[in-house]
Amino acid sequence: MPELIFPGPEGRLEGRYHTQPNPDAPIAIVLHPHPQYGGTMNNRVVYNLHYAFHRMGFTVMRFNFRGVGRSQGEFDQGIGELSDAASALDYLQAMNPNSKHCWVAGFSFGxxxxxxxxxxxxxxxxxxxxxxxxxMYDFSFLAPCPSSGLIINGTADRVAPPKDTHALVGKLREQKGITITHEEIEGADHFFRDDEVHMKPMIDTVQTYVRRRLTESTR
Structure with missing residues (x-):
């Protein structure tokens, strides 16, 4: 998969970019977990999400936030990282001007x-x-949440406990005009460590959801 260096708000950003032969292919960006706790674009969850989107026909990109790997800059408490993500999406859209669908996926901090x-x-x-x-973070800015999507977590997550995820889902589901789908992977911790028992079912669930949404959009 091609390595990529593209301009960010604080200098260059390092990414991985996986294209499709179809110029109209949907695009997706995948965001990694907290940089100060070892999060990078090569995190297992991020890596698996990236390839899942590519298998579904997306042109997909993942990248390192500022200060991670070869990306320039320093950690900025989420403010600068949001600007990094916007720059990455700008770049992805500029490279794929004919794409009709744009998705964002993120794990934990991402x-x-x-x-x-x-x-x-x-x-x-x-x-x-x-x-x-x-x-850990305030999600009250999702008022209203502008798009439908999938929230997925493990039932044994001690980093981001399920009860807090349930509360977030409940608040989002009160909003009109969008559909929030919530799935849980039984026994999975925050990192979906067991490939066969936790990671694979999580990725399968993501692919089933995205494929359904894509099918619905073409009807």
Whole structure:
């Protein structure tokens, strides 16, 4: 998969970019977990999400937030990271001007950034939030949430406890005009460590959801 260096708000950003032969292919961006706790674009969940979207026919990109890997800059408490994500989406859209569908997926801290990006970019048609840390970050900016999407978490998550995810889902489901789908992977921790028992079912659930949404959009 081609390595990518593209301009960000604080210098270059490092990414991985996987194209489709179809110039009209939908596009997706995948956002990684917290940089100060070892989060990078090569995180297992992010890596698996990236390839899941590509298998579904998306041109997909993941990248390192500022200060991670070869990306320039320093951690900025989520403010700068949101700007990084916006720059990445700008780049992806510029490279794929014929795309009709745009999705954002994020894991943990990346899910929080992804949901903020959703609020700023009305062209995003769907989202995937894996293990959103609703106990650590305020998600009240989702008022209203502009797109339907999937929130998925593990029942044994101690980093972002399920009860907080349930509360977030409940608040979002009170809003009209969108559909929030919520799925849980039995026994999975925050990182979906067991590939066969936890990671694979999570990715399968994501693919089933996205494929259904794509099918519905073509009717």
């Amino acid at each position: 899910a929080w950034i992804g949901m903020q990006l959703l609020m700023r970019r009305p062209e995003i048609t769907g989202f995937i939030s894996v293990a959103p840390p609703a106990n």
